[in-house]
Amino acid sequence: MARVTCPVLGRRIATAEEAAAHIRPGDSVGISGFTGAGFPKAVPQALARRIGEAHARGEEFRIGLWSGASTGPSVDGALAEVHGLDKRLPYSSDPALRRLINSGEVDYVDAHLSHSAQQAWFGFYGPLDVAVVEVAAILPNGLLVPGTSVGNNKTWLDRAEKVILEVNRWLPRDLEGFHDVYYGAAVPPHRIPIQLTHPLQRIGDPYLRVDPAKVVAVVETDAPDRNSPLDAPDDSSRAMAELLVDFLRHEVRAGRMPPGLLPLQSGVGSTPNAVMEGLLHAEFEGLTSFTEVIQDGLLDLLDAGKLASLSATSFGLSPAGQQRFLDNVGSYKGRILLRSQEISNHPELVRRLGVIAINGMIEADVYGNVNSSHVMGSAIMNGIGGSGDFARNAYLNFFVSDSLAKGGLISSIVPMVSHVDHTEHDVHVLITEQGLADLRGLSPSDRADRVIAHCAHPDYRDRLRDYVDRARAARPEARHTPHLLEEALGWHAAYLRDGRM
Amino acid sequence: MARVTCPVLGRRIATAEEAAAHIRPGDSVGISGFTGAGFPKAVPQALARRIGEAHARGEEFRIGLWSGASTGPSVDGALAEVHGLDKRLPYSSDPALRRLINSGEVDYVDAHLSHSAQQAWFGFYGPLDVAVVEVAAILPNGLLVPGTSVGNNKTWLDRAEKVILEVNRWLPRDLEGFHDVYYGAAVPPHRIPIQLTHPLQRIGDPYLRVDPAKVVAVVETDAPDRNSPLDAPDDSSRAMAELLVDFLRHEVRAGRMPPGLLPLQSGVGSTPNAVMEGLLHAEFEGLTSFTEVIQDGLLDLLDAGKLASLSATSFGLSPAGQQRFLDNVGSYKGRILLRSQEISNHPELVRRLGVIAINGMIEADVYGNVNSSHVMGSAIMNGIGGSGDFARNAYLNFFVSDSLAKGGLISSIVPMVSHVDHTEHDVHVLITEQGLADLRGLSPSDRADRVIAHCAHPDYRDRLRDYVDRARAARPEARHTPHLLEEALGWHAAYLRDGRM
Numbered sequence A, B: 001m002a003r004v005t006c007p008v009l010g011r012r013i014a015t016a017e018e019a020a021a022h023i024r025p026g027d028s029v030g031i032s033g034f035t036g037a038g039f040p041k042a043v044p045q046a047l048a049r050r051i052g053e054a055h056a057r058g059e060e061f062r063i064g065l066w067s068g069a070s071t072g073p074s075v076d077g078a079l080a081e082v083h084g085l086d087k088r089l090p091y092s093s094d095p096a097l098r099r100l101i102n103s104g105e106v107d108y109v110d111a112h113l114s115h116s117a118q119q120a121w122f123g124f125y126g127p128l129d130v131a132v133v134e135v136a137a138i139l140p141n142g143l144l145v146p147g148t149s150v151g152n153n154k155t156w157l158d159r160a161e162k163v164i165l166e167v168n169r170w171l172p173r174d175l176e177g178f179h180d181v182y183y184g185a186a187v188p189p190h191r192i193p194i195q196l197t198h199p200l201q202r203i204g205d206p207y208l209r210v211d212p213a214k215v216v217a218v219v220e221t222d223a224p225d226r227n228s229p230l231d232a233p234d235d236s237s238r239a240m241a242e243l244l245v246d247f248l249r250h251e252v253r254a255g256r257m258p259p260g261l262l263p264l265q266s267g268v269g270s271t272p273n274a275v276m277e278g279l280l281h282a283e284f285e286g287l288t289s290f291t292e293v294i295q296d297g298l299l300d301l302l303d304a305g306k307l308a309s310l311s312a313t314s315f316g317l318s319p320a321g322q323q324r325f326l327d328n329v330g331s332y333k334g335r336i337l338l339r340s341q342e343i344s345n346h347p348e349l350v351r352r353l354g355v356i357a358i359n360g361m362i363e364a365d366v367y368g369n370v371n372s373s374h375v376m377g378s379a380i381m382n383g384i385g386g387s388g389d390f391a392r393n394a395y396l397n398f399f400v401s402d403s404l405a406k407g408g409l410i411s412s413i414v415p416m417v418s419h420v421d422h423t424e425h426d427v428h429v430l431i432t433e434q435g436l437a438d439l440r441g442l443s444p445s446d447r448a449d450r451v452i453a454h455c456a457h458p459d460y461r462d463r464l465r466d467y468v469d470r471a472r473a474a475r476p477e478a479r480h481t482p483h484l485l486e487e488a489l490g491w492h493a494a495y496l497r498d499g500r501m
């Protein structure tokens, strides 16, 4: 079956090279793609080749790249390799690009994922020259069947001066019906309430729209999404998952949570995925999810009939999970909706629905401030992603991490985090394989006692206690959040100097 | 005219001492009061006396105190003086209480003001034993005419086991009609969209409700709100106000802001107030405000016909402003609405309306992280208040401060803030009397150059530049957010050690 059945757009079919020729040095380019799903498969590589050739001729050629979130090695990786980027937003997890960001070559604007579309509309990032968006099909009337992520596609298609579409035959044609693209968004003062009260409620269209006059090329591709093998949960993720599921049980018993819980959001990573596995074997029924990314664990819950409905902006499956989805597309329809990331992560909706947010972290300090993004204060790992959208507005949030990193040379619980993404006001529960610290309603000083006792690794516990005790003693008139400023970041400095905390 | 015309509640009239006798050691007490407006005038003092007497007899007597925000010396101050508090939330600015918090005697739970009501409903703070709420009148049908702030009153009245009402004859009886108390709030999964699309739209009732069976005492009072004389804007606040108003002009010209701007939120303080004065003399017409507190500057704008509508949760007027309001109550009716703080500060509404948020800060670092609450990392000043609700969800936010504090011994622009309340992701524009740094869409490293050039005081500028340069050089592989961790907090440590940065 032909994927491009629109007569007007059918006339724009071009090669990836022809399409990439529309992108000029200095352009801002908005691409599709979120957690390795739905990124354009051909044009970025053609563009990378073009940039490489220009550089070989001694010509300047760099672009600004705006995405949904992370893409794949053939996008961020390929463009990093040819030094083709000067700006990147709002999220990336590519190792090659990370090196260039951390070297200072690429300016990285790390933004809340619910903010990126509106900030583009507000004009904070300047004009968008070209959009490159992957879709599953173009209908006769010119409407677009979205692919495996929605991300910022609506915004890029609306805002860009020129549009390049990639139609990927690898995507199941049956993706039609999996999307809900909200076209009610506006810029203040014209905004209205988003009338969504249930994760699976439709408030938009199953299709993306594009002004055909802007479409300069349609490129046909047949290539898979990136997919990352998922580590089987290790003992430590299992332990954290168990603590978390038990805590939810406890909250239900205390009457602070309905028996079917509240909509789950889980970050990418093996511990959040292990939590989903934990829920698979738990007693909860009729679960729902209002999340960013669909990992394997959520498919398991759907398959087991435990999860009734699932809203996200993207898939992020393992090879096995991807195959499972492709083999059973039809069975998931009506139980999964993919939305724009401004909707999947919207503060209004996260707070209204009362999401339970589960996210990874790099480190937390004894007072419950969380660092999600920076290693030793300076080097970016990935970025804040949607963790702030969810954590701030959640009914209940969890941050999870092993208590140790780098084989024990680093404690993930420190006197003071080297970078703050989530402040003490926004962090409810910390979990490591050592235990769980429920910080709700506690003062900073009480939080410290609990975090040290429950979450820190025994190898570092005494030193943390000693730090807090000495900080309390050093400035008896400043004991709200006791710190020794000469030492607060000393653990990190020691790691940089001596290779261990 | 009698203020208590409800026959049922009229039978509960009691003295402050009789009312205070209903409060037991260990109780959690929810009181009215926000920015010194609408706090109960008699019962807290009677309670403080009772606690003082109990302590004199060698008995334990401390309570947890929950408010809207700051109250007055006769509440926080009096209860601090007798050491009657063991927990306090979500905001206070009382100097006596601040000392006890910083000594470690009182546990202070510093929370986003839009979160406190819902966290009480979620059960995060435990049960609420008694509510003590000031009102302007009790109607024959038992409905309550609220006073000069709404704050968390609805929630405390609903949640408390016992209720004490103070009916304050000092409050103008004409306050009836100034309030809009939203009764549509619920706990997830039962929440629905808040159907508000304009600052002056009514979505609730003009009255507070109370279950008469819970009312254990009604106390009649006649006492003024606290009011703080407002410093006349000094040169430096005027300079900051001018920079801000000019920037808004620039945004309108660039098409990023409608000519009548977007709803204004301004924090308490002389610079935000000076901004209002600046707007008084500027060309903008048909302004609106969706804010927390009504300071004098907003009354000026109303009086001048520049401001068409004003939504807040509380007054926070100077003595002169208070008199002006009292003398002309009628003329303000229909142009001012007071709402619950969960509505005045609601992320859903702040984002939908596209608020322009203007707040003070203690310090910012070169990367644009902002500290609103902690002096030298440990001692609380006031708390985060509503600044996070507004800044995170604003269309455009500003943080303002003098570039120097303590007569120049402190630079308000530092290498790394000693405490983070607002992360780089949430901070758009910094203003000091030196200049304005527009940080939107910039990477951390670019932010640093701009903050140092535009906002730092010349006495500290070279040292800040030197810090960033050396940080960039020290770890060429970690230049996303360059830091020297051994030095990052060294300026603060030096101040604590040597009395100067």
Ligand SMILES: CC(C)(COP(=O)(O)OP(=O)(O)OC[C@H]1O[C@@H](n2cnc3c(N)ncnc32)[C@H](O)[C@@H]1OP(=O)(O)O)[C@@H](O)C(=O)NCCC(=O)NCCS
Residues within 6 Å of the ligand: A266, A267, A268, A269, A270, A271, A292, A359, A360, A361, A362, A363, A371, A372, A373, A375, A376, A381, A382, A383, A384, A385, A386, A387, A405, A406, A410, A411, A412
């Ligand atoms: C924080 C985050 C990086 C953790 O990821 P993870 O896969 O669970 O954790 P890992 O233990 O594999 O750690 C990832 C890397 O950080 C390093 N790391 C972890 N803790 C560390 C610490 N305390 N100090 C220094 N490095 C640390 C690990 O060594 C690893 O680095 P490597 O790849 O060089 O070995 C990840 O959750 C993230 O990017 N979060 C931010 C965005 C987000 O929350 N998205 C979901 C919201 S929708």
Ligand SMILES: CC(C)(COP(=O)(O)OP(=O)(O)OC[C@H]1O[C@@H](n2cnc3c(N)ncnc32)[C@H](O)[C@@H]1OP(=O)(O)O)[C@@H](O)C(=O)NCCC(=O)NCCS
Residues within 6 Å of the ligand: B266, B267, B268, B269, B270, B271, B292, B359, B360, B361, B362, B363, B371, B372, B373, B375, B376, B381, B382, B383, B384, B385, B386, B387, B405, B406, B410, B411, B412
């Ligand atoms: C941050 C805040 C304290 C600034 O208040 P302000 O009245 O504009 O500022 P001031 O310059 O008078 O400073 C207040 C105090 O902080 C001190 N201070 C200011 N900057 C400082 C710095 N960089 N380091 C140390 N102390 C500093 C001042 O010396 C003063 O202390 P003092 O009373 O002992 O002299 C105030 O805005 C606040 O509490 N904000 C948090 C809550 C909020 O934003 N509410 C509004 C949202 S709706």
